[in-house]
Amino acid sequence: MSIKIAIIRDEPVFGERACETISKEFETEMFEVESPKGIFIDDIEISPSLIEKLAKFDLIITYIKQADMTLELIEQLHEKVSWIIVGVWRGEGFKKQLLKYKNVSVPDAMCELEGNKGNSVFKEFTEKFGKPDIKINCQGERIAEIDVIRGSPCGATDFMAKDMIGKEATDIDITAKKAGLRIQHYPCRGHKLRLFADEESHKQIASQLHHDAVKKALNENKKEK
Incomplete structure (x- = not known):
């Protein structure tokens, strides 16, 4: 279809x-x-x-x-x-x-x-498109490839994925946190779409969703290794 x-x-x-x-x-x-x-x-x-x-x-x-x-x-x-x-x-x-x-x-x-x-x-x-879902392939201690299975319609997931290639991933929690923080640098307009909503809260929602997606993908990659 x-x-x-x-x-x-x-x-x-x-x-x-x-x-x-x-x-x-x-x-x-x-x-x-x-x-x-x-x-x-x-x-x-x-x-x-x-x-x-x-x-x-x-x-x-x-x-x-x-x-x-x-x-x-x-x-x-x-x-x-x-x-x-x-x-x-x-x-x-x-x-x-x-x-x-x-x-x-x-x-x-x-x-x-x-x-x-x-x-x-x-x-x-x-x-x-929607709630981010990614697959990560690590070579050694670094991220070699990220496949965006489902990403934010605004392009934030692609932005994050490109930025993370080559980054160290020995500590899953730290890497996921860095990925979430990177999303906050993307010019999200979510607070403007939800009228009267708070800009920081929307950035935090997007950040948390991407943090969770990266953490899940890194854990799955670890299991596969």
Whole structure:
């Protein structure tokens, strides 16, 4: 199966790296939409031609900050596409509204995505993108190769993997900690996607997820040796 993915945003700062990273594995296209100003607006209009274009995709990733625009888009598309991932959302109440649609994911961070939820499109996507999963090959005391099985859609996992090649790995805990700290140097925008969220907390979430992936991979490599 080869899925088609649409990324839709209402601000140019969002989605660029995700589009670049995801397009290496799947056919991906970026769409721009102009949201009305303000947090909540009574009347939302979305071009029928845009809905028609988006309906031809299998999976939609939204980076729309305007809450009512997000809701309206999902209302019009949830029966036309296989799955929708909401990358920008505000507050637990809004999250509950979004989750009433059975084919919608509302992750706290895009690098937390995992599981197939009984949907073949979502399964195929999360086999490549979401919660980091890597395989490490060590030669002697150093990391010789890292295979990114599943990585963050923003490219942070690839960034970390390239940086770790050649690094010493005699102490698994220290190496995993260094890998996690390296993620904090990647310009993560997770705090901007979760509106009003704390920047450091999102960096720590991403850092911990990658720390755990490296520690698991190093332990598996040790067992194989």
